[in-house]
Amino acid sequence: AGTAKASGGAISFYNNKTIHIFTNSGTFTTPGSFSETCEYVIIGGGGGGARDLGGGGGAGAWMEGTSAVGNSASFAVTIGAGGQAGMAGGTEASQNGVDTVVAFPAATVTAPGGGRGGSPDSPHAGAAGGSGGGGRGNRAGATGGNGTGDPFPGTPGTSPSNGWGHPGGTAANPGSAGGGGGAGGVGSNGNIGSPSDNGDGAHGGAGIQLPATYRNPASSVGFPGPGGGGYWLAGGGGSGVYPSPNDPGLGGGAGGPYAGAGNGAAANDNRGTPAAANSGSGGGAGADGSPRQGGYGGSGIVLIAYPT
Numbered sequence: 001a002g003t004a005k006a007s008g009g010a011i012s013f014y015n016n017k018t019i020h021i022f023t024n025s026g027t028f029t030t031p032g033s034f035s036e037t038c039e040y041v042i043i044g045g046g047g048g049g050a051r052d053l054g055g056g057g058g059a060g061a062w063m064e065g066t067s068a069v070g071n072s073a074s075f076a077v078t079i080g081a082g083g084q085a086g087m088a089g090g091t092e093a094s095q096n097g098v099d100t101v102v103a104f105p106a107a108t109v110t111a112p113g114g115g116r117g118g119s120p121d122s123p124h125a126g127a128a129g130g131s132g133g134g135g136r137g138n139r140a141g142a143t144g145g146n147g148t149g150d151p152f153p154g155t156p157g158t159s160p161s162n163g164w165g166h167p168g169g170t171a172a173n174p175g176s177a178g179g180g181g182g183a184g185g186v187g188s189n190g191n192i193g194s195p196s197d198n199g200d201g202a203h204g205g206a207g208i209q210l211p212a213t214y215r216n217p218a219s220s221v222g223f224p225g226p227g228g229g230g231y232w233l234a235g236g237g238g239s240g241v242y243p244s245p246n247d248p249g250l251g252g253g254a255g256g257p258y259a260g261a262g263n264g265a266a267a268n269d270n271r272g273t274p275a276a277a278n279s280g281s282g283g284g285a286g287a288d289g290s291p292r293q294g295g296y297g298g299s300g301i302v303l304i305a306y307p308t
Contacts, residue, residue, distance in 0.1 A: 002308045006030045006069075008077065013308055014216035021221055022077045022302040023278045028102075032071045036306040039066050039213055040109070043280035043301050044130045045097030047114035047180060048083030049237045049262055049272040049294030050285050053137040055117030055171065056180035056187060056204050056237030056249060056264060057083055057275070057282030057297045060097050061130025061149045061163035063111045064156065064211070067104040069306075075103040080113050082275060082297030085283055088290075093119040094283070096129050100300035111163055114297060115145035117180060117237065117285050118171065126168040126178060126187075131205060131234070133282070134178030134187050135171035137242050144168030144178045144187055152184045156211035168236065169202045179204040179249050180236030180282035182259070188249070193242045201249025201266075204236025204282055207259030213305050221303070223260035223279060226253065233301065235259030237275060237282030244268040244287045251275065251284055262295040271295065 002013035008028035009020040017039075020028065044060025060080060080098035097113025115129030118136035125143045126133030132145025149165025169178025172190035179187035182205030193199025210222055210231040225232030235252025244267045251261025251273065260279025265272050268289025275281040275298030283295035 005034050012216055012219055016308050017213055017305045018308045020304045025078045028075055028077055030073045034071050036069055037066050038069050039305045041303045042100055042102055042109055042111045043234050044100045044111040044113040045080035045082045045300045046275050046280050046282040046297030047097045047116045047129055047133050048085045048094030048297045049283035050094045050117035050119040051086035051088055051294050052120050052286050052292035053177055053240055053242055053288040054086055054119045054285040054294055055126045055134025055136055055168060055177040056239045056285050057117050058114035058129045058131035058133045058168050058180040059182045059234040059236050059282050060114045060280040060300050061111045061165045062183035062208055062234050063109050063163040064159040067106050073105050077102050077302050080300040082299045083116050085294040085296045086119050088292035092121050094294050096127055097297045102302055112148055114282050118142050131165040131181030131183060131236060132168040134168040134180050134239050137171045137177035137190050138174050140173050142171040144170050147181045166205050175199040176201050176242045177239035177285055178202050179239050181205040182207050182236035183234035184208040187236045198246050199242040200247040201239040201241045201264040203249050203254050204238045204251045204261050206253045207232045207235035214303050225258045232259040234280040235261035237262045237284045238264035240264040240285045240287035242288045244289050260298055
């Protein structure tokens with residue numbers, strides 16, 4: 001229990017910190033008595049998984065750091081939407097996730113959205129984003145999209161100015177598509193489809209576990225991750241299979257789905273799994289047959305904390 005010094009988002013109290021969690025766009029507002037160095041984690045919307053043997057969607061960039069906020073401040077928090085899924089007969093290509101933006105008084109922080117998975121329509125490569133989308137299967141030169149973020153060093157802390165993010169996986173030809181990149185690791189490359197080497201889907205890249213500041217047991221923020229721990233976000237989407245059926249690519253890495261990322265389709269009667277809302281993770285991709293549909297990327301999220 002506690003009394004918040006500022007308003008905006010869903011407010012909780014944990015380990016002598018006040019935490020504001022924005023799952024929708026809003027405003028962070030402080031009174032005249034406020035003067036704090038605020039910690040933050042800001043994640044862009046995840047990229048959409050592509051249809052019909054497409055690549056998995058990449059995660060939104062992970063921005064982490066601190067910003068001084070003074071009295072009588074009021075600034076916008078804009079949550080980026082997850083990217084559109086690729087669909088046959090509708091929106092053919094999937095779409096990148098949307099940037100998440102926090103207009104801190106000292107300096108605006110923007111977390112780019114994740115890259116879409118490569119689709120049957122040219123270009124077949126995954127798109128660049130905070131983390132890149134996976135390349136489309138069965139296409140020569142279908143590389144994974146570049147991640148605009150830097151490689152994650154393995155421990156939480158202040159991110160570089162471009163955040164953390166990784167490239168998507170390159171597709172196999174013939175074979176499955178690449179997995180989407182995650183904020184914590186690269187997307188896996190596609191697997192060759194042949195009698196001796198099944199074209200299983202490629203796993204998405206790993207997400208990142210939130211710093212200890214935000215790991216309130218009473219909070220529902222974040223998703224399961226490796227080893228059974230919670231509070232994971234921003235994983236890459238898995239790719240579909242070739243030929244169908246086969247084992248799908250898993251969201252957020254082998255053993256998943258982790259970090260709320262979407263799995264790829266296991267067979268031609270499945271669609272790629274959407275990423276969870278406010279995960280910042282990529283959507284899973286479709287397999288090599290009907291219904292040829294991927295999964296939506298997960299929307300972004302913003303967490304701001306200061307001493308209670």
